[in-house]
Amino acid sequence: MTDMLTPVLSANWGDERAWKLTNYERTGGYSALRTALEQAPADIAGQVKASNLRGRGGAGFPAGVKWSFLPKDNPNPVYLVVNCDESEPGTCKDIPLVMASPHTLLEGIIISSYAVGCHHAFVYIRGEVLHVIRRMQQAVREAYSAGYLGKGILGTDFDLEVTVHAGAGAYICGEETALLDSLEGRRGQPRLKPPFPAVAGLYASPTVINNVETIATVPSIVSKGVDWFTSMGPESSRGFTLYSLSGHVANPGQFEAPMGITLRQLLDLAGGIRHGHELKFWTPGGSSLGVLTAEHLDVPLDYDGPAKAGAGLGTKALQCFDETTSAVRACARYVEFYKHESCGKCTPCREGSWWLVQILARLEAGKGEEGDVEKLLDLADNIAGRSFCALADGTATIVKSMIHHFRSEFEAGLHTPAWELFPYEKTTAWYRPGVAAESGATA
Known part of the structure; x- marks a missing residue:
């Protein structure tokens, strides 16, 4: 390989x-x-x-x-x-x-x-x-x-x-x-x-x-x-590039390969998803361009492949998350980052990202209100395309992409905390089942 x-x-x-x-x-x-x-x-x-x-x-x-x-x-x-x-x-x-x-x-x-x-x-x-x-x-x-x-x-x-x-x-x-x-x-x-x-x-x-x-x-x-x-890569995406593979991967790192390689091939090189787990979702180009799921393992990682699948190649930041990860929590952490990093110049980005964080925090805690999921999508639509730069677009994209693939998890936030559905200690890269119990620690 x-x-x-x-x-x-x-x-x-x-x-x-x-x-x-x-x-x-x-x-x-x-x-x-x-x-x-x-x-x-x-x-x-x-x-x-x-x-x-x-x-x-x-x-x-x-x-x-x-x-x-x-x-x-x-x-x-x-x-x-x-x-x-x-x-x-x-x-x-x-x-x-x-x-x-x-x-x-x-x-x-x-x-x-x-x-x-x-x-x-x-x-x-x-x-x-x-x-x-x-x-x-x-x-x-x-x-x-x-x-x-x-x-x-x-x-x-x-x-x-x-x-x-x-x-x-x-x-x-x-x-x-x-x-x-x-x-x-x-x-x-x-x-x-x-x-x-x-x-x-x-x-x-x-x-x-x-x-x-x-x-x-x-x-x-x-x-x-x-x-x-x-001679390398498809016609629209020539040459080689560096792929950054991280997250719940056995051997994360940098992989320099021709444009158009797939995540399945990269995971083979990296030893696959951590032992005993399976891929749930991943970012082909960083969080600002949305997520894909395990069904997209064979999407060519060039400038056309992820775009056709509903995401984007971006910076080729391939963050992989397994089944222990809460989509609501991951979305909330991403949006918190973008809210913090907004320069504040554009009102839709500055105010919209703040409101997105408030709603996501409610859903993560299982205290969501009826209509919160639709409100998230409405806010995202009103943020995207209305700012000087793409930061607002990235904030809206990760919200819409996560809800598109994992809407049921967001709707569960109306009554159940995300940490009950997906205990957060299990998402850590070094977690091994039974270790906490053997050491006398409690989750």
């Missing part, structure tokens, strides 16, 4: 001190940059566009197409901003990538900057992961010393500065325009669009914003070719 994996970005994660420049160069690091600098910038941009590399940050928009939106006659400088504000529940791919091999990302930044005409790039990293920020800063210092950054890179006339910026510690800063506001020193809140960042982004200048994994993939396309990249 292991031949289904395609380690490219993660190929050197197990190497000794893989984050050091010398070790990265020893495995061919920065050879793609040398290849790129021998070509015209437009040719590199054309390769990325021809590869149909779709953004790995959740939206799935083709990177090459996004780059082409940059205006040709704008007198302002062009900026590249790399989004490493990884905060979506269950998503854990960009931070391990930067921690294990920051030069993979840095090489992608240099090549991408060369392709779009950028001379100052920024890496926006989630503020809580200080160790990752320091790892990236060290890699940038090494790159400057080796001549990969600064003036006249590798003897060419291409100059590039890279700034590593610690984020503001908010989920909303993962939204690209809120990220720009935070990067400029303001409170992170989504901007009204248009204008779009490609026209008026950072410092009101043309800006390309891409996810870490997207930019880190560029060197492999340059070095191995478009045909190699497009």
